[in-house]
Amino acid sequence: MHTPHPRRVQVTGDTFHPQLPDRAHWAGRRRPHLAESPFANPHPVDNGRKTPCPICGVRHTLAESLSLYRQHLDENPDLACLAAVVEADVRFACRCPLDQPCHVDELLTRTDQVTVIPLGDDRDTTFIVQTIPVRTGECSHGHGSCRKPAVIAVRNTVDQQRPTEVSTLRAVACADHRDNVLRTRAVWEADARELQDPVKNAEFLASVGQAG
Structure with missing residues (x-):
């Protein structure tokens, strides 16, 4: 079973009524009532999406999506710096189940460095x-x-x-x-x-x- 990063939390609620935990930053793409985060993964996982990846036109598996996000962090090292200056008690939220790997884990692992x-x-x-x-x-x-x-x-x-x-x-x-x-x-x-x-x-x- 996957162990999430200690600063990663999950957004609950339905699509139009997201429940963001206290002292949490939404780290995903633009959603109803959730603004796009600079930490969002530009290569989303295909979980029955209507359209493929907006960047490369491919329907990505979770492993592919995370690999591409690691490349994204390699090419944009300032993202880890930006996350690092966020207050230590602020957590980073996404929709992914906590028992599954997520781009937020990748971001926070880099931030720890x-x-x-x-x-x-x-x-x-x-x-x-x-x-x-x-x-x-x-x-x-x-x-x-x-x-x-x-x-x-x-x-x-x-x-x-x-x-x-x-x-x-x-x-x-x-x-x-x-x-x-x-x-x-x-x-x-x-x-x-x-x-x-x-x-x-x-x-x-x-x-x-x-x-x-």
Whole structure:
């Protein structure tokens, strides 16, 4: 039997009278009284739908739908970041029975791999560090001398709200050098936590622009 992610819940009620659990975000496609979520699976399972998948025109099995959603997350890593900054007590809801796999499980599994580190400064700066699988690019080991196909990457997104500015660093590695990515992630996380210190944060802000 499938064990759902602890933050996954189920919407009950009929099509026109959905019952969304308290402190839950609807994570599916547009439905009556439920707005489309950015986390929706663009490749729906065919459970007797009137029309096939709107993206590829195919009627998908559950396994196919979940595989395509994993690819969707690979191609859109910001989705896991967006879910990661949602309050920890908010759950993610869908219509799927909880004893069956669902795209929400896939999303939350990726979200668990994201570290969100707010600096607490007057610019509302947040560091978001995540490890993601990749299917394109070459290993950056040895300043690009490896050249083997990349299979994993670490991203460090610096999100600043005042003024609004987002920048991203990215390092990729092949299967032989994946430990490099894990070490880079640890360094970036440690650097971000160090910047939670007000003095070091002020020095950081001064180095990237006029503080305050």
